[in-house]
Amino acid sequence: MKSLYICLPAIAVGLRLLAAPDGAPAIVNARELDASLYDGRTDKRPFAFEALVSFPSRKINGSFALEDATGTTRLYDRAFWPTNKLLAGDRIIVRGFVEHASDGNNYATATNIVLLAHEQPPTPTQATFDDINAGKFINRVISMEGVVLDSFRDEIDPRFAFLVLTDGRETVYVSLSHSEADGDCLAHLLGARVRVSGLCTDYRHKLARQALGFDISIDGLSAVEIVSQPPDDPFDVPMLHERTTLIHQSSNNAYKRLKIHGKVIATWNRNRMIVETSAGEFSNVRLAESMLPEIGQFVEVVGLPETDFYRWNLARARWRDASGISIPSKPPLQISAKGLLVDKSGHPMFNAMLHGQTVRLRGIVQRLPTGDGDGRMLLDCDGFSVAIDAGSTPESLRGLERNSTIEVCGVCVMETEVWSVHTPFPHIEACFIVVCGPDDVHVLKRPPWWTVGKLAGIVFSLLSVLTAFVVWNRMLQRLVDKKGRQLFKEQIASASSNLRFEERTRLAVELHDSLSQNLTGISMQIDAAERQLSRRPEKTLAHLGIASRTLDSCREELRNCIWDLRSQALEEHDMNKVIRMSLLRQAEGCELHVRFSIPRRRLSDNTVHCLIRIIRELATNAVRHGKARHVRVAGAIDSDKLIISLSDDGIGFDPDNRPGPSDGHFGLQGVYERIRRLNGTFSISSTPGNGAKVKMVIPIHLGEVQNGCD
Amino acid sequence: MDAIRVLIADDHAIVRMGLAALLESDDDIVVVGEAEDGAAAVRKALRLKPDIVIMDIMMPEMDGIAATKAIKEKLQGTHVLILTTSTVSDDLARAIRAGADGIVTKATANNKLLAAIRSVASGNRAIPPEVTERIALDPPVKQLTERQLDILTSIARGLSNGDIAKQLGIRTDSVCEHLDTIYAKLGAANRSEAIAIALRKHLLKI
Numbered sequence A: 001m002k003s004l005y006i007c008l009p010a011i012a013v014g015l016r017l018l019a020a021p022d023g024a025p026a027i028v029n030a031r032e033l034d035a036s037l038y039d040g041r042t043d044k045r046p047f048a049f050e051a052l053v054s055f056p057s058r059k060i061n062g063s064f065a066l067e068d069a070t071g072t073t074r075l076y077d078r079a080f081w082p083t084n085k086l087l088a089g090d091r092i093i094v095r096g097f098v099e100h101a102s103d104g105n106n107y108a109t110a111t112n113i114v115l116l117a118h119e120q121p122p123t124p125t126q127a128t129f130d131d132i133n134a135g136k137f138i139n140r141v142i143s144m145e146g147v148v149l150d151s152f153r154d155e156i157d158p159r160f161a162f163l164v165l166t167d168g169r170e171t172v173y174v175s176l177s178h179s180e181a182d183g184d185c186l187a188h189l190l191g192a193r194v195r196v197s198g199l200c201t202d203y204r205h206k207l208a209r210q211a212l213g214f215d216i217s218i219d220g221l222s223a224v225e226i227v228s229q230p231p232d233d234p235f236d237v238p239m240l241h242e243r244t245t246l247i248h249q250s251s252n253n254a255y256k257r258l259k260i261h262g263k264v265i266a267t268w269n270r271n272r273m274i275v276e277t278s279a280g281e282f283s284n285v286r287l288a289e290s291m292l293p294e295i296g297q298f299v300e301v302v303g304l305p306e307t308d309f310y311r312w313n314l315a316r317a318r319w320r321d322a323s324g325i326s327i328p329s330k331p332p333l334q335i336s337a338k339g340l341l342v343d344k345s346g347h348p349m350f351n352a353m354l355h356g357q358t359v360r361l362r363g364i365v366q367r368l369p370t371g372d373g374d375g376r377m378l379l380d381c382d383g384f385s386v387a388i389d390a391g392s393t394p395e396s397l398r399g400l401e402r403n404s405t406i407e408v409c410g411v412c413v414m415e416t417e418v419w420s421v422h423t424p425f426p427h428i429e430a431c432f433i434v435v436c437g438p439d440d441v442h443v444l445k446r447p448p449w450w451t452v453g454k455l456a457g458i459v460f461s462l463l464s465v466l467t468a469f470v471v472w473n474r475m476l477q478r479l480v481d482k483k484g485r486q487l488f489k490e491q492i493a494s495a496s497s498n499l500r501f502e503e504r505t506r507l508a509v510e511l512h513d514s515l516s517q518n519l520t521g522i523s524m525q526i527d528a529a530e531r532q533l534s535r536r537p538e539k540t541l542a543h544l545g546i547a548s549r550t551l552d553s554c555r556e557e558l559r560n561c562i563w564d565l566r567s568q569a570l571e572e573h574d575m576n577k578v579i580r581m582s583l584l585r586q587a588e589g590c591e592l593h594v595r596f597s598i599p600r601r602r603l604s605d606n607t608v609h610c611l612i613r614i615i616r617e618l619a620t621n622a623v624r625h626g627k628a629r630h631v632r633v634a635g636a637i638d639s640d641k642l643i644i645s646l647s648d649d650g651i652g653f654d655p656d657n658r659p660g661p662s663d664g665h666f667g668l669q670g671v672y673e674r675i676r677r678l679n680g681t682f683s684i685s686s687t688p689g690n691g692a693k694v695k696m697v698i699p700i701h702l703g704e705v706q707n708g709c710d
Numbered sequence B: 001m002d003a004i005r006v007l008i009a010d011d012h013a014i015v016r017m018g019l020a021a022l023l024e025s026d027d028d029i030v031v032v033g034e035a036e037d038g039a040a041a042v043r044k045a046l047r048l049k050p051d052i053v054i055m056d057i058m059m060p061e062m063d064g065i066a067a068t069k070a071i072k073e074k075l076q077g078t079h080v081l082i083l084t085t086s087t088v089s090d091d092l093a094r095a096i097r098a099g100a101d102g103i104v105t106k107a108t109a110n111n112k113l114l115a116a117i118r119s120v121a122s123g124n125r126a127i128p129p130e131v132t133e134r135i136a137l138d139p140p141v142k143q144l145t146e147r148q149l150d151i152l153t154s155i156a157r158g159l160s161n162g163d164i165a166k167q168l169g170i171r172t173d174s175v176c177e178h179l180d181t182i183y184a185k186l187g188a189a190n191r192s193e194a195i196a197i198a199l200r201k202h203l204l205k206i
Helices: A003-016 A032-037 A129-133 A185-189 A339-343 A452-535 A538-564 A575-582 A605-624 A669-677 B013-024 B039-047 B066-073 B089-098 B110-121 B129-135 B146-156 B160-168 B172-186 B193-199
Strands: A045-055 A063-067 A074-075 A090-100 A106-118 A141-153 A160-166 A172-178 A192-202 A211-217 A224-228 A258-270 A272-277 A281-288 A298-307 A312-321 A358-367 A376-380 A382-388 A407-418 A427-433 A439-446 A591-596 A630-638 A643-650 A681-686 A692-699 B006-011 B029-035 B052-055 B077-082 B100-105
Touching: A003 A090, A032 A045, A032 A074, A045 A192, A045 B077, A074 A538, A090 A312, A106 A185, A129 A172, A141 A172, A141 A185, A141 B160, A160 A192, A160 B029, A160 B066, A172 A407, A192 A339, A258 A281, A258 A312, A281 A298, A298 A376, A298 B193, A339 A358, A339 A382, A382 A407, A427 A439, A452 A538, A452 A605, A452 A669, A452 B110, A538 A605, A538 B013, A575 A591, A575 A605, A605 A630, A605 A643, A605 A669, A605 A692, A643 B146, A669 B013, B006 B013, B006 B039, B006 B110, B013 B029, B013 B110, B039 B052, B039 B066, B052 B066, B052 B110, B066 B077, B077 B089, B077 B110, B089 B100, B100 B110, B146 B160, B146 B172, B146 B193, B160 B172
Parallel strands: A074 A106, A172 A211, A281 A312, A382 A427, A591 A630, B006 B029, B006 B052, B052 B077, B077 B100
Antiparallel strands: A045 A063, A045 A090, A063 A074, A090 A106, A141 A160, A141 A192, A160 A172, A192 A211, A192 A224, A258 A272, A258 A298, A272 A281, A298 A312, A358 A376, A358 A407, A376 A382, A407 A427, A407 A439, A630 A643, A643 A692, A681 A692
């Protein structure tokens, strides 16, 4: 019955595996699966086989180890099976796939797990430190014995803790679940000889896929069996003294806790201190916990010895209060940065002899410590930068200002690489001065008010104000320009519309004054002629003659009008030019003398047009009827009157008997009417044989002075 | 029946000659005189006491409207017939207001003119329907005061508000106020429009 209970799911799984959509599994045993994790292939491959659970994980989604006849492997379960219910010794059929993850590793993930039976878990293999460190038992359950050298929490995953086991020559790390190792409760195991059984696992370089190291995963504190109890007094260990042999010469001392005794002279960085030993050495101590003794306190310190070639230091150390004979403290050494940082020939080199010495140094504050005392202050000493650490008294460096000149008194500290076979001469990694209280810092000179920063600030703010001003000004100017342009455009538009309007009006007036009236006259004459035809036919001819001559005059008028519209003459600014150009046609065959001392802009367009018409008519008369060879035109302004005279050397005429409208001569009549409309006066003097002289006086408006100016 | 005695007042000699010829061709009409401006027309009318004065509107010295007014005030028996080329409703309206008995535009056929003369001579009014329609369609603007006309004339000459103020001896603010009133009376929005309207309505002369 029991076998049936076991077999049925197995058959079911077997069937499901066969019917797997992924096709036939590529990987069919533990060895192949393990190899697939490191072969660098990136394709997804299914696997399915039967194996024995050798080490189940207590982690959620954690890994567990399997073994079968071909070998061992480890795989991940992604929530398809409550993995923590698996027990060592469970026989299962597991199905899943190997996948390339974005971190560069291949991972085996189980998707189906079928429990077949529970068997006796595999017996742990007895292993030595050498076996483990040689990678002999990867993914195998092993059992080994060693002395607990150290214990600490996993810094990355605090749910785990580590024990460091040693056989005196080598060490092996044992990782265990933290839930059973709360706080520092593993510390009681220090120095105890223990036996642990668990899974030997390897750490690999993610990309190179090389084994970097090995550790043993154990189920928890329950998997630690104490073989012999630790010493009652953990500080009852041998003293570290000068003659302690270097590690590589004899490994006997390498993984042994040793002790120093002395006075704390400086502390910093939460777990670092310098202890001046009774032998006069200045040992660097790195404490396992962040709990520092007072400066000046006498302490016993137990820790793992390491050397930086200059002296012995202690790592992973623990301390306790101890009594001691006060060593008279030496007066501080006055040093220069040069003496600290440069050797005699000028090459940069830390003067290691100053380590642990109390020194005094002057400099200008270059950079203040950042944050809550974590950062170090930089002091500029003759061009060298020296770091000042506030140690355990962050208040020592508070309230300082940049660029002030200060003197500090503190302990000079050199931090070096840990010495190993591969670093025969370790580098000094850092050199700084630790101050032990506000009394160790003296401000000698306050910073000048005009620090470069302040000056830059002032210049910057001035510049920004200036820039803002310039920008503001620009914007304002642009706005004004824009408005101005707009206004200008509007003015131009209105001026040009005014101009056009004026021109149109002027034209209308002109047509009304001459052509329209003439046409009315002609129409009346023709009507009169028609009506007289039956009654007094002799009058008909006279009427028609007048009509015909009026028509002639109309035609001439029209021609002049069109001529003026086309020619640029009236646009000229010089009146002399205006008159000359306007009289081009009329003055043909005679010499024209023009002397106008009137600026064009003082006359309105209408006045100029009228003047041109008048002068043109008079000039035409002089040339056509007077046969003149020379015509003189002169114009001048007398206060608010235009005085224009026109004389010729023609044959002249008798002013009293000159031909008038009744004779069909309308020219002079037109001139007369135009001058009347300008409110002007007009006089003609002529005697037969002596040419003619016409004088006109025309008042001009005050407004005309401005007209045309703007 | 006595002939109708007519005085012609027109500043255009050609028109005067044509009109005289036309009227002479009618036996009922006698041209007793001609005047070349408004003042002469009034003078001659007072002296000759014609039945009808044929009057142009735009004339120098004194315009036809003022002359009409003067004649109608002094001579009850003389009728005034306005003969004009103007079609500006303001002119026409002012002429009627001044007491003109008839209006004939120069575009009117000559026989109609003769008919109008006879009609007016017999004491009728001869205002053709196109004239009344014209006045109705384009109502005359409100009368501008002398000061407003001065200002309007000044802006037509291109003077700025400041110049006008200086010339008239008033404050610039007052010029602006006057301008607002002028715009309101003429129904104009700005300077150019005001000038345009004023010129069209013969309130201003160029």
